[in-house]
Amino acid sequence: xxxETTATSTLVHPATADAQWWRQAVIYQxxxxxxxxxDGDGMGDLRGITARLDHLARLGVDAxxxxxxxxxxxxxxxxxxxxxxxxxxxxGTLADADALLARAHQLGLRVIVDLxxxxxxxxxxxxxxxxxxxxxxxxxxRYVFREGLGETGEEPPNNWESVFGGPAWTRVCDRPDxxxxxxxxDGQWYLHLFDAAQPDLSWENPxxxxxxxxxxxxxxDRGVDGFRVDVAHGLVKAQGLPDWSGRVTMVEGADDDxxxxxxxxxxxxxxxxxxxxxxxxxxxxxxxxxxxxxxxLVAEAWVDPLERLARYVRADEMHxxxxxxxxxxxxxxxxxxxxxxxxxxxxxxxxxxxxxxxxNHDVVRHASxxxxxxxxxxxxxxxxxxxxxxxxxxxxxxRAATLLMLGLPGSAYLYQGEELGLPEHTxxxxxxxxxxxxxxxxxxxxxxxxxxxPLPWEADAPAYGFSPTGAAWLPQPADWARYAVDAxxxxxGSTLELYRAALRLRRELGLAxxxxxxxxxxxPDVVAFVNGPADGARGDVVVxxxxxxxxxxxxxxxxxxVASGELVEDGGAxxxxxxxxxxxxx
Numbered sequence: 001x002x003x004e005t006t007a008t009s010t011l012v013h014p015a016t017a018d019a020q021w022w023r024q025a026v027i028y029q030x031x032x033x034x035x036x037x038x039d040g041d042g043m044g045d046l047r048g049i050t051a052r053l054d055h056l057a058r059l060g061v062d063a064x065x066x067x068x069x070x071x072x073x074x075x076x077x078x079x080x081x082x083x084x085x086x087x088x089x090x091x092g093t094l095a096d097a098d099a100l101l102a103r104a105h106q107l108g109l110r111v112i113v114d115l116x117x118x119x120x121x122x123x124x125x126x127x128x129x130x131x132x133x134x135x136x137x138x139x140x141x142r143y144v145f146r147e148g149l150g151e152t153g154e155e156p157p158n159n160w161e162s163v164f165g166g167p168a169w170t171r172v173c174d175r176p177d178x179x180x181x182x183x184x185x186d187g188q189w190y191l192h193l194f195d196a197a198q199p200d201l202s203w204e205n206p207x208x209x210x211x212x213x214x215x216x217x218x219x220x221d222r223g224v225d226g227f228r229v230d231v232a233h234g235l236v237k238a239q240g241l242p243d244w245s246g247r248v249t250m251v252e253g254a255d256d257d258x259x260x261x262x263x264x265x266x267x268x269x270x271x272x273x274x275x276x277x278x279x280x281x282x283x284x285x286x287x288x289x290x291x292x293x294x295x296x297l298v299a300e301a302w303v304d305p306l307e308r309l310a311r312y313v314r315a316d317e318m319h320x321x322x323x324x325x326x327x328x329x330x331x332x333x334x335x336x337x338x339x340x341x342x343x344x345x346x347x348x349x350x351x352x353x354x355x356x357x358x359x360n361h362d363v364v365r366h367a368s369x370x371x372x373x374x375x376x377x378x379x380x381x382x383x384x385x386x387x388x389x390x391x392x393x394x395x396x397x398x399r400a401a402t403l404l405m406l407g408l409p410g411s412a413y414l415y416q417g418e419e420l421g422l423p424e425h426t427x428x429x430x431x432x433x434x435x436x437x438x439x440x441x442x443x444x445x446x447x448x449x450x451x452x453x454p455l456p457w458e459a460d461a462p463a464y465g466f467s468p469t470g471a472a473w474l475p476q477p478a479d480w481a482r483y484a485v486d487a488x489x490x491x492x493g494s495t496l497e498l499y500r501a502a503l504r505l506r507r508e509l510g511l512a513x514x515x516x517x518x519x520x521x522x523x524p525d526v527v528a529f530v531n532g533p534a535d536g537a538r539g540d541v542v543v544x545x546x547x548x549x550x551x552x553x554x555x556x557x558x559x560x561x562v563a564s565g566e567l568v569e570d571g572g573a574x575x576x577x578x579x580x581x582x583x584x585x586x
Contacts, residue, residue: 010517010518011515011516011517012340012341012344012516012517012518012529013344013348013354013409013515013516014348014515015409015513015514015515015532015533015534015535016353016409016512016513016514016534017513017534019513020294021062021063021110021294022226022294022296022319022320022411023353023411023513024062024353024410024411024510024512024513025061025062025063025110025411025412025512026061026062026063026406026411026412026413026414026503026506027061027062027063027064027065027112027411027412027413027414028056028059028061028063028064028065028413028414028415028416029064029065029067029360029361029413029414029415029416030049030064030065030066030067030416031044031067031077031361031415031416032044032046032049032066032067032068032069032078032091033067033077033078033452033473034416034452034453034454034455034466034473034474035048035052035416035454035455036048036049036051036052036455036457036466037454037463037466037467037468037471037472038051038468040467040468040469040471041090041469042463042467042469042471042472042473043090043091043473044091044454044466044473045090045091045092045096046069046087046091046092046093046096046097046099046100047092047096047099049100050096050099050100050103050104052457053100053103053107053109054107055485056107056109057107057108057109058500059419059496059499059500059503060499060500060503060504060507061109061414061503062109062110063109063110063111063112063225064104064109064110064111064112065111065112065113065114065228065298065413066111066112066113067079067114067361068081068114068116069087069088069091069092069097069113070082070083070084070085070086070087070088071086071087071089072088072121072123073123073197074088074090075121075122075195075198075436076194076195076197076198076435076436077361077434077435077452079114079116079194079198079230080116080119080120080121080122080123080195080197080198081116081120081121081124082120082121082123082124082125083124083125084115084116084215084218085215085218094222097222098222101222101223101224102223105223110225110226111223111224111225112224112225112226112227112228112296113219113224113226113227113228114227114228115212115215115216115227115228115230116230116231117201117203117212117229117230117231117232117235118200118201118230118231118234118235119192119193119198119199119200119201119231120199120201121197121198122175122198122199123197126139126142127143127199130142130143130145131175131181131182131183131186132182132183134182134183135147135186135188140188141202141205142201142202142205142207142208143190143191143199143200143201143202144190144191144199144200144201144202144237144241145188145189145190145191146188146189146190146191146241147189148187148189152187153187153188153189154171154187156168156169156171156189157169157189157191157241158241158242158243158244159243159244159245160191160193160243160244160271161247161248162192162193162195162440163193163194163249163250164194164195164436164437164440164441165437165440165441165444165445166440166441168191168192168193168271169189169190169191169192170189170190170192170196171187171188171189172186172188172189172190173185173186173187175196191237191241193231193234193271194436195440197436200234200237201235203235203236203276203280209280209283212284213283213284213287216284216287216288217287220287220288220291220295224295225293225294225295225296226288226295226296226297226298226319227288227296227298228298228300229281229297229298229299229300229318230300231300231301232277232281232299232300232301232312232318232321233272233273233277233299233301233302233303233312234271234277235276235277235280236274236276236277236280237270237271237274238270238271238274241270241271242270244269244270244271246269248269248271248272248302249377249380250302250362250363250380250437250448251302251324251327251328251360251362251363251377252302252324252328252377272302272303273301273303273308277312278311278312278314278317281299281312281317281318282316282317284297285297285316285317285318296318296319296320297317297318297319297320298318298319298320298321298322298355299312299313299318299320299321299322300321300322301321301322302324303321305342305346306323306325306342306343306345306346306347307346307349309321309323309325309346310346310347310349310350310352311350313347313350313352314350314351314352315350315351315352319352319353320352320353320355321352321355322355322357322360322413323343323354323355323356324357325339325342325343326340326343326356326357326358326405327357327359327360327363328376328377329376330374330376331370331375331397331547332375332547333524333525333526333527333545333547333548334524336404336545336547337518337527340408340516340527340529344516347410353410353411354408354409354410354411355410355411355412355413356408356410356411356412357405357412357413357415358398358401358402358405358418359414359415359418360413360415361415361448361451361452362448362451363377363378363448363451364378364379364381364382364424364450364451365415365417365418365422365423365424365450365451366394366397366398366401366402366418367391367394367395367398367418367421367422367423367424368382368389368391368394368423368424368426369389369394369424370393370394370397370398370401371389371390371391371393371394371395371397371423372387372389372390372394373387375397379445379446380437380445380446380447380448381435381437381438381445381446381447381448381449381450382424382426382446382450383426383427383430383446384426384427384428386426388426389424389426391423393579394423395421395423395495396564396565396579396580397579398418398421399421399495399498399565399581400545400564400565400579400580401545401581402418402498402502402564403498403502403543403545403562403563403564403581403582403583404527404543404545404581406502406503406506406511407506407511407529407531407541407543407581407583408511408516408531408543409511409512409513409514409515409516409531410512412512414499415451416455417455417483418499419495419496419499419500420455420456420483420484420488420496421483421495421496422455422456422480422483424450425449425450425451425453425474425475425476425477426450427477428446428449428450428453428474428475430443432449432474432475433446433447433449434474435447435448435449449474452474453472453474453475453476453477454466454467454472454473454474454476456476456480456481456483456484456485457484457485457486458484458485458486459481459482459484459486459487463476464476464480464481464484465484465485465486493566498562501562502562502583505561505562505583509533509538509541510533510534510537510538511531511541513534514531514532514533514534514541515530515531515532515533515534516529516530516531516532517530517532518530519542519544523548523550523552524548525546525547525548525549525550526544526545526546526547526548526552527544527545527547528542528543528544528545529542529543531543538585539585539586540585541561541583541584541585542558542583542584542585543581543582543583543584544576544581544582544584545580545581546576546577546579546580546581547578547579548578549578550578551568551570551575551576551577551578552575552576553570553573553574553576554567554573554575554576554582554584556573557586558584558585558586559584559585559586560574560582560583560584561582561583561584561585562582562583563576563580563583564580564581564582565579565580567580
């Protein structure tokens with residue numbers, strides 16, 4: 001098979017003249033519990049992150065996104081926020097947050113923080129007040145409280161299911177803290193699309209709008225560069241909270257085969273992606289635009305089709321939205337081409353960048369996911385008794401997938417540890433698991449703990465350098481020394497050095513602002529495209545990913561810039577083996 005690299009096919013995406021930082025940034029997700037532990041208690045913290053920021057600067061990313069570090073009971077890894085204006089003592093103090101921001105900015109790194117507006121913790125002052133105030137009170141109007149169905153209100157208000165499994169409603173009198181309390185006989189129900197410890201806010205209430213605009217300003221005033229908005233599609237619910245018997249899963253969103261919520265809504269669930277969310281984000285955009293230096297909003301929205309997702313990144317709303325359609329695509333050439341083309345079509349139509357991602361804190365790491373027999377999103381966690389991924393195959397494909405992603409125009413997100421080739425921890429003991437999805441499904445879903453295991457920094461140190469004491473809130477696999485940062489630094493062919501090389505070239509060549517056209521003359525199992533320069537200052541870069549069993553023959557007259565695996569020389573020709581990506585230039 002010979003790959004031709006003359007860009008004669010139809011242009012899929014034009015080059016971008018607008019060089020705003022967020023249109024081209026590579027942003028690195030830090031999960032604070034697992035990045036680095038400074039004080040030795042086994043839980044990552046802000047001082048640990050600050051001490052390791054040099055790693056991100058050397059890696060070559062432009063920004064970091066911090067998963068929640070707010071005051072929280074940690075019922076869902078910090079996505080149950082008890083105080084949006086304070087740092088949880090497990091992670092440090094506001095002074096530590098300020099120091100982290102200062103050091104990051106000193107290193108040229110921007111900082112995006114998580115914001116969780118769909119729900120609070122049940123320990124948030126507002127929810128405690130709502131419980132105490134009782135039905136019909138202004139305090140309860142900040143959340144979604146309803147009377148139950150049945151003769152005595154003993155049935156939940158509708159049939160909605162939690163994303164974590166089980167019903168999406170809890171009766172106040174059934175809460176563990178009801179015994180002996182003022183709400184012991186309270187028969188109202190409250191909505192929680194996730195865990196029972198995460199009650200949904202009511203965005204019909206003006207107090208909620210005012211509160212979150214104030215929270216935005218609190219952190220913008222401290223110098224944060226933007227917000228990643230958790231469950232951005234979930235704030236507004238359909239009027240009347242109609243029954244809906246479909247299923248919503250993490251990242252993938254609503255089941256395609258789910259019944260219609262109403263005659264005009266198709267499969268769109270009544271608790272997600274309602275049109276009213278867009279006015280909220282227009283108001284937020286006005287807030288961030290008051291500040292200098294291009295502060296941004298990023299949507300985590302499990303929305304399909306891509307045209308509806310693009311509504312979140314119209315010119316007066318958010319700046320970016322995660323492209324989960326790309327993340328959940330199978331390792332299949334035609335499927336990858338289709339999602340790339342559809343992503344550009346949807347986002348280009350509204351003048352927004354396309355934002356690529358292959359791993360995060362909610363999915364099996366792609367070094368393992370791509371080693372499963374069925375690729376795509378994969379299961380919600382893997383246990384020791386489940387079918388195990390092929391580690392060698394998974395890492396080879398993961399390196400190829402990342403190099404493909406980084407060659408695409410637009411912005412990209414990396415999840416901590418993927419630059420080390422970290423696999424999923426697939427043998428976590430059940431008694432170590434903490435994900436509420438594991439408990440709410442009675443273990444049917446192993447949950448997300450396997451992708452959240454503390455990072456290995458030093459091969460021979462306690463806890464691989466994660467913690468000075470050797471403590472770790474989740475146990476690390478016994479064979480992770482080989483993945484440690486110090487074990488890969490300077491080692492030719494290591495995954496870490498591959499990421500460093502690719503990120504350096506991506507920046508130097510301006511690939512993020514380039515055009516994209518499919519390279520012609522290709523077989524069905526190769527994804528190949530030409531990334532053309534935005535300003536004519538460089539030649540075309542050709543990205544070739546071979547997903548087929550037959551090696552792809554590279555044309556003469558081209559130079560290899562970087563490759564995800566070893567190439568093969570055959571009679572003077574260079575061949576790209578299966579599950580390998582290469583960047584070329586003339």
